Each structure stands twice: as structure tokens, then as C-alpha cells.
Amino acid sequence: MYRIGEEELNEIRKVIEGGRIFRYGSDEGQCARFERRYAEKLGVKHCIQTASGTNAITAALIGAGIGPGDEVLVPACTYMATAISVVAAGAIPVIIDIDDSLTIDPAAIDAAIGPRTRAVIPVHMWGLACDMDPIMEIARVKNLIVVEDACQAVGGAYKGTKLGAIGHIGTFSFNYYKNMTCGEGGAVVTNDDGYAERVGCVIDPCRFYWDGRENAFSGFVQNGARASEFEGAMLNIQLDRIDDMISSMRAQKKRIIAETTGAGLSVAPSHSLEWECGTHVMYRFESPEAAARFAELTGGTVAIKTGRHVYTEWDPILAHRGAHHDALNAFKMKENAECRMNYSTEMCRTSLDILERTVFIQTHPDRSADETARLIESIKTALVSV
Ligand SMILES: Cc1ncc(COP(=O)(O)O)c(C=O)c1O
Structure with missing residues (x-):
């Protein structure tokens, strides 16, 4: 969480005083307003708010028609919710390598496509943009559905197009750790009317009763993961702040890179430095030992040690x-018998090698120029001892 305060409190107070806490009503409430504004910002037709990012990815997969019998390619480096969502939709995750950019390797996507592969989930980890041009081209040629996981990349873009709005369907998280937060929350975005209708059903299978469209879509049974007006209210405020925050962090990242790479440090290549979120500077070392030492001296984090963000965990x-x-276990369903699910902790060695040699330092929108200068000095000093 970066910024939160009086404006959110005021907006939540208004929701309570107005007595409209449920998202459905005769006029546009906070959730509906956020969905409209966020869709406009991303340049997409539909946005559906959810209770979490995990719900959003599961709903997106089900919305896109993924289910038993299907394989979905997921990168070796992502929060485990990405792979869990695939299984929750009844499909099987096939785990493939990332490349030097710390995002899914397009060549690995191409190489991994088998007869059962229906979709791929590019994950814009740590606010970094996946290389969406080749990914979309492979998907077009090989007929794959692209479900973007932009949970860690709210506010970022790839060559000018917002992350989450490039694939066939995109997903976001607004949990406590994310660029835009309402405590817990998420969203699905798409231009596809059919996908949106199904996603809406996953998020609230009873919505047709609430919004007066009982005959519009027959629907199916799901648990539901509806957002409340409090979350909508917070997100409407957070949305007003996101552009300014992202541009501060992007500028800070560029400054840190410019002033430290000259001193002999190298950074992970970026697919869209001008547009990505800029939340993390990713340094690359020759050995895991050098990376560990640098992290210790700078307070940075070795990328392989962030908890459940690596497939081995x-x-x-x-x-x-x-x-x-x-x-109900996708791994035991007869429909999935031909899907590839022989996992081992060594199967993506290339990814592990990259992650154990990468250290990230976080930027912050409220870090002053002087504080950034001091951080840069500490990074340079650490380099001498690595
Ligand atoms: C890349 C990624 N995908 C999915 C999720 C799941 O989001 P949530 O925690 O809102 O369910 C997260 C959350 O940390 C994430 O980082």
C-alpha cells in the first residue's frame, strides 16, 4: 500500500451516511462507477470488480471457457494464486520458464504448446511488462487464449497500452500490497461480451435477479465473489492517484538505474521501461552468493526468496x-488424464538460476530526491563489497 487517508475515509463515510452499501441499486453506485471509470482508463469494454485477484483469475479462465481437459501455460515465477486459479477452473497448469526479463519467455510458450494447451497466463510480475507483442503473435498463430495476470501491475503499460488490456481478458488484484488497494479486491477486464457475461456469473451467479435481467443469460452455479460499495468507494479515490504515483516511481527507477549501472551494476532487461510500473529495480549478479551479499548490504530482496512466488513453493x-x-480435483479428473502434470522442483532450472541471481530494490512514490540520492549511494557502496 502506498497512499491512503482522509479522502478514502470521507468517501466511506458518505457510503455509510447514504445507506447504500450493497452494490446494486437504482442509480450508479461506487462499484459501478469504478467499473465504468477503470474500463475507460484501460480502453476496454467491460470491467467487473471482484473480491480478490484470485477470484478474478479464476473467473477470467472460466469466463473464457477454460475447464477440464485444458492445459494453461503459467510462468515459473508468479504468486501461486495464478496456478491455483487454473486448477480451480478445472484445468491443469503447465509450468514454463521465465527469461532474463523475469517474465514469461515467449520462446518457452511456443515450445510448450501441446495438443491440450488452450491458454497462457503472462504475469506482469513486480510491475514489469511481459513481452506482449510476441506473446500475442504466438497466441494468434497457435490459437491460444491470453489471460493477463496484471495483479502486480496496476497502472503500468506495455508500449503505451495498459497492462491487463492487451490479452483477450485481463485480471487485477487490489489487495493490501498492490499499487491500488481497497484492502482486498480485484477486477476482470475484457472486450469480449460473452466472456464478460460468464465472468459476471462467476463473480455473482445471482446478479441477474439483482439487476433485472433474469432472462438475459441462463448462467451456472458458482460461489460468487462480489465486491462491496466500501471497496468501490476506496478504489474510486485510489484511481485518481494511480497515474501520479506510477510516474513518480517510474522516474525514480530510471534515475536509480542511470546512476548505478554506470558504476558497474547490471539490471534485468525491460520490455517497456518507459511504460511499466517502475515499482522495482532488478539487479542481476554473476553468482547467487554475490546477489545474497548485495541484498544483505542494501536491504534489497533476492527474487527467489519472496515466499510463494516461485513454483518450487x-x-x-x-x-x-x-x-x-x-x-472435484482437476488433477484426478478423467478429462485431464492426457494433460501434463508431472511436476518436479528442478523442471524450470533456468528460472531458478535467474531468480537466485536477481536482487530487487523497491521504489516509493513518496521518497524524496535526497532520500533517493542516499539510496543510490548505499547501492554503490554495497557494490564495492560484492
Ligand atoms: C501475480 C499475482 N497473481 C495473483 C494474485 C492473487 O491476488 P489476491 O491476493 O488478491 O487474491 C497475486 C496477489 O498477491 C499476485 O501477486
């Missing part, structure tokens, strides 16, 4: 614990 996936009941 996705316990329920690696152990095929896909549901609370065998009959």
Missing part, C-alpha cells in the same frame, strides 16, 4: 491437492 500444486474432494 506451490505445495498444493506440486502435490496435486486440487480440491477438498477427489471428484
Whole structure:
């Protein structure tokens, strides 16, 4: 979380005083307003607010028609919710390598496509943009659905187009750690009317009763993951701040890179430095030992040590614990018998090698120029001892 305060409090107070806490009503409420504004900002037709990013990815996959019998390509480096969402939709995640940019390797996508592969999830990790041009081209030629996971990349873009709005369907998280937050929350965006209708059903299978369209779509059973007006209210305020914050962080990242790479440090290549979020500077070292030492001296983080962001730590996936009941466990469904699910902790060695040699330093929109100068000095000093 970067900025939160009086404006959010005022907006939430208004929601309580107005007595309109439920998202459905006769006029445009906070959630509907946010969905309209966020869709406009991203240049997409539909935005559907959800209770979390995990709900958003699951809903996007189901919305796009992914289910039992399908494989979905996911990168070796992402929060485990990405792979979990695939299994929650009844499909099987096939885990593939990232490249030097720390995002999914387009060549690995091409190489991994098999007879069951229906979709790929490019994840814009740490606010970095995946290389969407080749990814979309492979998807076009090989007939894959592209579901963007932009949970960590709210506010960023790739060559001018907003992350999440490039693939066939995109997803966001607004949890506490994200660029825009309402505590817990998420969203799905798409230009496809059919996908949007199905996503709406996953997020609220009863919405047709609430919004007076009972006969519009027959729907199907789902748990639902509806957002409240409080979350909508916070997001409307957060949305007003995001551009300014992202441009500060992007500028800070560029300054840090400019003043430290000359001193002999190298950074991970970026696919869209001018447009990505700029939330993290990613330094690359020759050895894991050098990376660990640099992290210790600067207070940075070795990319492989961030918890559940590396496939080796996705316990329920690696152990095929896909549901609370065998009959609902995608790994045991007969429809998935031909899908590839023989995971091992060494299967994406290239990714592990890259992650253990990468250290990230976070930017902050409220860090002053002087504080940034001091950070740069500490980075340069650390370099001498690595
Ligand atoms: C890349 C990525 N995907 C998905 C998620 C899941 O989002 P949530 O925690 O809102 O369910 C996260 C959250 O940390 C994430 O970082």
C-alpha cells in the first residue's frame, strides 16, 4: 500500500451516511462507477470488480471457457494464486520458464504448446511488462487464449497500452500490497461480451435477479465473489492517484538505474521501461552468493526468496491437492488424464538460476530526491563489497 487517508475515509463515510452499501441499486453506485471509470482508463469494454485477484483469475479462465481437459501455460515465477486459479477452473497448469526479463519467455510458450494447451497466463510480475507483442503473435498463430495476470501491475503499460488490456481478458488484484488497494479486491477486464457475461456469473451467479435481467443469460452455479460499495468507494479515490504515483516511481527507477549501472551494476532487461510500473529495480549478479551479499548490504530482496512466488513453493500444486474432494480435483479428473502434470522442483532450472541471481530494490512514490540520492549511494557502496 502506498497512499491512503482522509479522502478514502470521507468517501466511506458518505457510503455509510447514504445507506447504500450493497452494490446494486437504482442509480450508479461506487462499484459501478469504478467499473465504468477503470474500463475507460484501460480502453476496454467491460470491467467487473471482484473480491480478490484470485477470484478474478479464476473467473477470467472460466469466463473464457477454460475447464477440464485444458492445459494453461503459467510462468515459473508468479504468486501461486495464478496456478491455483487454473486448477480451480478445472484445468491443469503447465509450468514454463521465465527469461532474463523475469517474465514469461515467449520462446518457452511456443515450445510448450501441446495438443491440450488452450491458454497462457503472462504475469506482469513486480510491475514489469511481459513481452506482449510476441506473446500475442504466438497466441494468434497457435490459437491460444491470453489471460493477463496484471495483479502486480496496476497502472503500468506495455508500449503505451495498459497492462491487463492487451490479452483477450485481463485480471487485477487490489489487495493490501498492490499499487491500488481497497484492502482486498480485484477486477476482470475484457472486450469480449460473452466472456464478460460468464465472468459476471462467476463473480455473482445471482446478479441477474439483482439487476433485472433474469432472462438475459441462463448462467451456472458458482460461489460468487462480489465486491462491496466500501471497496468501490476506496478504489474510486485510489484511481485518481494511480497515474501520479506510477510516474513518480517510474522516474525514480530510471534515475536509480542511470546512476548505478554506470558504476558497474547490471539490471534485468525491460520490455517497456518507459511504460511499466517502475515499482522495482532488478539487479542481476554473476553468482547467487554475490546477489545474497548485495541484498544483505542494501536491504534489497533476492527474487527467489519472496515466499510463494516461485513454483518450487506451490505445495498444493506440486502435490496435486486440487480440491477438498477427489471428484472435484482437476488433477484426478478423467478429462485431464492426457494433460501434463508431472511436476518436479528442478523442471524450470533456468528460472531458478535467474531468480537466485536477481536482487530487487523497491521504489516509493513518496521518497524524496535526497532520500533517493542516499539510496543510490548505499547501492554503490554495497557494490564495492560484492
Ligand atoms: C501475480 C499475482 N497473481 C495473483 C494474485 C492473487 O491476488 P489476491 O491476493 O488478491 O487474491 C497475486 C496477489 O498477491 C499476485 O501477486
